[in-house]
Amino acid sequence: MNPYLDEDLQALADQVRRFATDRVAPGFLERDKTRVLDRDLMREMGRMGFIAPELPERFGGLGLGCLAAGVIHEEIARADLSISYINLLASLNGQILAEHGRPDVVRPWLDKLIQGRALLAIALTEPRGGSDAANLRLRVERDGDHYILNGEKTSISAADQADAVVVFGRTGSVQSGAHGVTALLVPTDLPGLTRNRFDCHGQRAIGRGSLFFDNVRVPVDHRLGDENKGFVQVMQGFDFSRALIGLQVLGVARIALEETWEYAAQREAFGKPLSAFQGVSHPLADFQTQVEAARLLCLQTLWLKDRHLPHTAEAAMCKWWGPKLAYDVVHQCLLVFGHGGYDHGLMEQRLRDVLGFQIGDGTAQIMKTIIARTKAGRAAVPA
Numbered sequence: 001m002n003p004y005l006d007e008d009l010q011a012l013a014d015q016v017r018r019f020a021t022d023r024v025a026p027g028f029l030e031r032d033k034t035r036v037l038d039r040d041l042m043r044e045m046g047r048m049g050f051i052a053p054e055l056p057e058r059f060g061g062l063g064l065g066c067l068a069a070g071v072i073h074e075e076i077a078r079a080d081l082s083i084s085y086i087n088l089l090a091s092l093n094g095q096i097l098a099e100h101g102r103p104d105v106v107r108p109w110l111d112k113l114i115q116g117r118a119l120l121a122i123a124l125t126e127p128r129g130g131s132d133a134a135n136l137r138l139r140v141e142r143d144g145d146h147y148i149l150n151g152e153k154t155s156i157s158a159a160d161q162a163d164a165v166v167v168f169g170r171t172g173s174v175q176s177g178a179h180g181v182t183a184l185l186v187p188t189d190l191p192g193l194t195r196n197r198f199d200c201h202g203q204r205a206i207g208r209g210s211l212f213f214d215n216v217r218v219p220v221d222h223r224l225g226d227e228n229k230g231f232v233q234v235m236q237g238f239d240f241s242r243a244l245i246g247l248q249v250l251g252v253a254r255i256a257l258e259e260t261w262e263y264a265a266q267r268e269a270f271g272k273p274l275s276a277f278q279g280v281s282h283p284l285a286d287f288q289t290q291v292e293a294a295r296l297l298c299l300q301t302l303w304l305k306d307r308h309l310p311h312t313a314e315a316a317m318c319k320w321w322g323p324k325l326a327y328d329v330v331h332q333c334l335l336v337f338g339h340g341g342y343d344h345g346l347m348e349q350r351l352r353d354v355l356g357f358q359i360g361d362g363t364a365q366i367m368k369t370i371i372a373r374t375k376a377g378r379a380a381v382p383a
Helices: 007-034 039-047 066-079 081-100 103-114 174-180 230-266 278-306 312-337 346-358 364-376
Strands: 120-123 139-143 146-157 164-170 181-187 193-195 208-219
Touching: 007 039, 007 066, 007 081, 007 346, 039 081, 066 081, 066 230, 066 278, 081 103, 081 120, 081 164, 081 181, 081 230, 081 346, 103 181, 120 146, 139 164, 146 164, 146 181, 164 208, 164 230, 174 181, 174 230, 181 208, 181 230, 230 278, 230 312, 230 346, 278 312, 312 346, 312 364
Parallel strands: 120 164
Antiparallel strands: 139 146, 146 208, 164 181, 193 208
């Protein structure tokens, strides 16, 4: 019995798992090869109510809460981590738009987002740095009722596929650091905006790339939050996405463990099943224990968020521990499968997919600094 998942949430998990098994999993390997995100599948997920269900009904959502979003997120990721990026980006950006955007501007985007008819990216990282807001160089200059954007964003998930992007740029001086950063909702069809795509190791269906801004004019009413305070205000929503990322990668680890336990119990060596050898079963048991603990931490974080209780440190724990643990788990599972796991297929793709989360969306070092500041105080853990 899971203390965070009541009967309704468990029923939701069962419904999503059936959908993910029937509709998402069959195209897992093919999408990795073609690097094409299935928009029809995305719209189907929208019709099922599986995208950003936590958004309030006044914004077109179902108002189910953040735990419900986590349950859905986890089940989709079990089938395909890249497809679960649709859920991750929708929940993160949906929350940002709902809390910080002008209703008349963001409501049409929220409708399309929830229905699976639009994909939104978030653009913070630049060639000079990502987590260090003081190093942001993309310029945002006011010109009447527009902002003019010039610069580059890089390592952006869904860069070449997104219909709009939440962009962080500098309206203040470099010396003003995070307090001189403004966030804007930028449709990707605006003149002067171009983009490319990297040939990444994993997460290939969603992809990553760069965005280039050459005198891109964005209406002032597309600003998210206050001018010069976008980073401070909007980044608060990342606590939510960090817990989702934890569940996302742990969903991959859980299905990998399930398949590996089954394989180890059936495959024989020296007249015994592989699971009879402690060198096989004990590492799996160790990881099973850690995955269960890490999953409870992620669910607890979403439970705290649903109750408007502090959860910044817990979210950072989810973000650094989950991806590292998931990678170690899938690596161990691949070794148990031997050459069958090393060959192109489910296990090696999972290994490539989860690795990316040790790099993007906040490194382990940044997360541990956040935890330390939460516990010791910012003055005791200076930048």
